[in-house]
Amino acid sequence: MAKTTANDTAFDRTLPKALTGVRGLDEITGGGLPRGRPTLICGSAGCGKTLLSLEFLVRGATEYGEPGVFMAFEETGEELAQNVRSLGFDLNKLVKQKKLLLDFVRVERNEIEETGEYDLEGLFIRLNAAIESIGAKRVVLDTIETLFSGLENEGILRSELRRLFRWLKDKGVTAVITGERGSGTLTRRGLEEYVSDCVILLDHRVTDQISTRRMRIVKYRGTTHGTNEYPFLIDEDGFSVLPVTSLGLQHKVSSERISSGIPRLDTMLGGKGFFRGSTVLVSGTAGTGKTSMAAHFGNATCERGERCLYFAFEESPGQLIRNMRSIGLDLGKHVKQGLLQIHSSRASFFGLEMHLAVIHKLVLQVKPDTVVFDPVGALVQAGTQRDANSMITRLIDFLKVQGITAMLLNLNSAGDSLERTDVNISSIVDVWLLLRDIELAGERNRALYVLKSRGMPHSNQLREYLITDRGVDLLDVYVGPEGVLTGSARLSLEAQEKSTALSAQLEAERKLRERQRKREALEAKIIAMRKEFEIDESESVLLADEETSRIDRLAQDRHAMAVSRQADVTVVPFRNGRK
Amino acid sequence: MKKTTAKKTPLTLEQIARTSSGPDDTEKWDLRLYVAGQTPRSVAAFANLKRLCEEHLAGRYNIEVIDLLKHPQLAAGDQILAIPTLVRKLPQPIRKIVGDLSDVERALVGLQLRPGKS
Numbered sequence: 001m002a003k004t005t006a007n008d009t010a011f012d013r014t015l016p017k018a019l020t021g022v023r024g025l026d027e028i029t030g031g032g033l034p035r036g037r038p039t040l041i042c043g044s045a046g047c048g049k050t051l052l053s054l055e056f057l058v059r060g061a062t063e064y065g066e067p068g069v070f071m072a073f074e075e076t077g078e079e080l081a082q083n084v085r086s087l088g089f090d091l092n093k094l095v096k097q098k099k100l101l102l103d104f105v106r107v108e109r110n111e112i113e114e115t116g117e118y119d120l121e122g123l124f125i126r127l128n129a130a131i132e133s134i135g136a137k138r139v140v141l142d143t144i145e146t147l148f149s150g151l152e153n154e155g156i157l158r159s160e161l162r163r164l165f166r167w168l169k170d171k172g173v174t175a176v177i178t179g180e181r182g183s184g185t186l187t188r189r190g191l192e193e194y195v196s197d198c199v200i201l202l203d204h205r206v207t208d209q210i211s212t213r214r215m216r217i218v219k220y221r222g223t224t225h226g227t228n229e230y231p232f233l234i235d236e237d238g239f240s241v242l243p244v245t246s247l248g249l250q251h252k253v254s255s256e257r258i259s260s261g262i263p264r265l266d267t268m269l270g271g272k273g274f275f276r277g278s279t280v281l282v283s284g285t286a287g288t289g290k291t292s293m294a295a296h297f298g299n300a301t302c303e304r305g306e307r308c309l310y311f312a313f314e315e316s317p318g319q320l321i322r323n324m325r326s327i328g329l330d331l332g333k334h335v336k337q338g339l340l341q342i343h344s345s346r347a348s349f350f351g352l353e354m355h356l357a358v359i360h361k362l363v364l365q366v367k368p369d370t371v372v373f374d375p376v377g378a379l380v381q382a383g384t385q386r387d388a389n390s391m392i393t394r395l396i397d398f399l400k401v402q403g404i405t406a407m408l409l410n411l412n413s414a415g416d417s418l419e420r421t422d423v424n425i426s427s428i429v430d431v432w433l434l435l436r437d438i439e440l441a442g443e444r445n446r447a448l449y450v451l452k453s454r455g456m457p458h459s460n461q462l463r464e465y466l467i468t469d470r471g472v473d474l475l476d477v478y479v480g481p482e483g484v485l486t487g488s489a490r491l492s493l494e495a496q497e498k499s500t501a502l503s504a505q506l507e508a509e510r511k512l513r514e515r516q517r518k519r520e521a522l523e524a525k526i527i528a529m530r531k532e533f534e535i536d537e538s539e540s541v542l543l544a545d546e547e548t549s550r551i552d553r554l555a556q557d558r559h560a561m562a563v564s565r566q567a568d569v570t571v572v573p574f575r576n577g578r579k
Numbered sequence: 580m581k582k583t584t585a586k587k588t589p590l591t592l593e594q595i596a597r598t599s600s601g602p603d604d605t606e607k608w609d610l611r612l613y614v615a616g617q618t619p620r621s622v623a624a625f626a627n628l629k630r631l632c633e634e635h636l637a638g639r640y641n642i643e644v645i646d647l648l649k650h651p652q653l654a655a656g657d658q659i660l661a662i663p664t665l666v667r668k669l670p671q672p673i674r675k676i677v678g679d680l681s682d683v684e685r686a687l688v689g690l691q692l693r694p695g696k697s
Binding site for chain 2 (some may be wrong): 113
């Protein structure tokens with residue numbers, strides 16, 4: 001009593017909780033089940049009530065040092081131990097170590113006669129003895145409703161059950177009570193009436209022939225909790241609940257860039273490729289080379305010495321390796337080195353939760369740097385659209401938290417809008433490469449486009465690419481009047497451009513030569529004219545000389561004449577006349 | 580009395596052999612009454628049982644009273660839940676009667692000292 005009242009009266013904001021150790025359950029309950037209080041786990045037959053409660057005890061005993069008592073009303077201890085051995089729980093060992101106590105309570109109506117008043121003190125004493133003997137902190141009663149079939153007097157039973165739950169609280173043990181689901185009520189006998197602190201509902205339903213197990217916290221008094229239906233699965237490691245959104249968006253981001261494996265594609269993505277830890281969606285119609293893109297990506301990962309995990313839902317590893325060899329990628333080499341792991345399974349082979357679990361497990365085991373899903377849309381076949389969406393969201397969250405770069409391939413069916421994915425994940429991916437067919441002039445050619453790429457400048461061009469025996473090759477862009485030119489249209493334009501360029505060059509050369517010639521002609525003319533001028537000039541000098549000498553002679557003649565006439569003449573300076 | 584026993588539950592061959600060979604009124608009755616402390620109910624149960632035995636099984640019965648408060652580990656052996664519970668260890672098969680035995684008719688039916696109503 002003291003313990004619970006202390007909890008109730010103390011001004012403690014957080015309800016004390018006991019970690020279950022069940023993967024995922026602690027997340028959605030915000031830290032486990034209410035400590036020191038009973039929790040009801042209900043559900044229809046075969047939905048895993050016993051297993052969940054048993055795992056709660058086993059984890060408590062092995063991981064949190066809290067011994068537990070399992071009071072079974074339906075199965076004997078040995079049966080239980082056998083049933084859970086396949087899950088890796090060794091109950092007998094825990095029992096020997098005094099960490100666990102299995103007590104089988106058998107109630108057989110046909111050997112019991114009721115006469116008069118009684119109470120269930122015997123059960124209390126048994127439970128108390130069990131708790132005391134190993135110092136148990138956790139108790140499971142599975143399934144206490146069996147008492148109703150063994151004992152007639154329901155009035156006594158109900159009041160005794162109420163007393164039992166009160167007693168468990170006073171005892172301060174964290175108890176789990178399981179109950180079979182009734183029609184219209186959570187449990188057949190209305191146990192939820194007595195256990196009001198925490199009620200967890202398990203459900204196992206089959207939709208389209210695919211079974212999914214789901215869990216919901218119906219109520220959890222005094223604390224916030226996830227209210228969705230969470231898928232859970234039971235595999236060889238026990239129970240795991242897959243919280244849809246519990247991972248949140250708190251992952252670390254890296255600004256490191258990694259190559260897509262295609263150098264010219266890296267150029268389109270701001271020159272450096274994808275961010276590490278980002279999610280890349282490659283979508284396209286059939287035959288557009290999605291797998292080839294993924295193979296390049298995987299190949300580049302392995303060539304950097306990193307690990308790649310490739311989930312192929314359509315091809316076997318051998319087929320994938322053979323096909324990729326034809327485009328010059330030797331994936332077999334990486335497989336041998338252990339850098340590349342190809343995991344092939346049909347999507348419809350098991351349900352979505354199982355897929356998710358397998359993927360989780362492999363990712364944690366292999367610790368890859370990159371993961372490829374080829375194609376991610378195949379998972380829709382393993383469940384419904386909605387389930388697949390939420391599963392892939394969870395998957396992406398999970399990979400992001402691990403810092404793993406993921407490439408998801410998505411097949412667009414013909415006729416669908418290209419910018420639509422089977423699984424509506426376009427909004428949560430970081431990079432979206434769209435591969436498409438371009439039909440032009442009687443041909444189909446492949447073109448690639450970066451539809452979005454968060455956090456980096458990226459090319460806006462539609463690029464044609466070829467899948468050659470040396471891999472995927474992005475080509476130069478030729479834009480014609482009807483958009484980007486591909487295939488032979490591109491080739492002819494390419495040729496045309498070449499010839500135009502050639503003739504232009506020739507023309508330029510011809511012009512150059514002509515100018516040269518003109519210059520030469522002009523220069524020759526200039527020389528001729530100059531010569532002519534020189535001749536002119538020399539002639540005119542001669543004439544002038546002649547004139548001077550004639551004048552001189554004239555003067556001399558006159559002088560001589562004057563002299564001969566004996567005239568009184570002054571001697572005129574010879575040169576005067578020339579001035 | 581022997582006849583009613585045979586009628587009530589199908590017996591194994593061994594039991595038939597034993598019941599047919601030995602005289603019925605020499606059969607030993609081994610009864611065990613589980614109680615939890617000296618509550619009025621357990622006291623009443625013991626008194627009712629004592630009277631019943633004296634009436635029907637005088638001289639050939641043995642009552643063992645087990646107080647589970649003192650020996651809690653004994654509860655598991657006979658699968659005791661309700662208190663008080665009377666367990667008929669002998670003669671076979673084991674029968675359990677829960678309650679304070681105030682309903683004598685049902686107690687007798689439970690102990691197979693009287694045919695069932697049905």
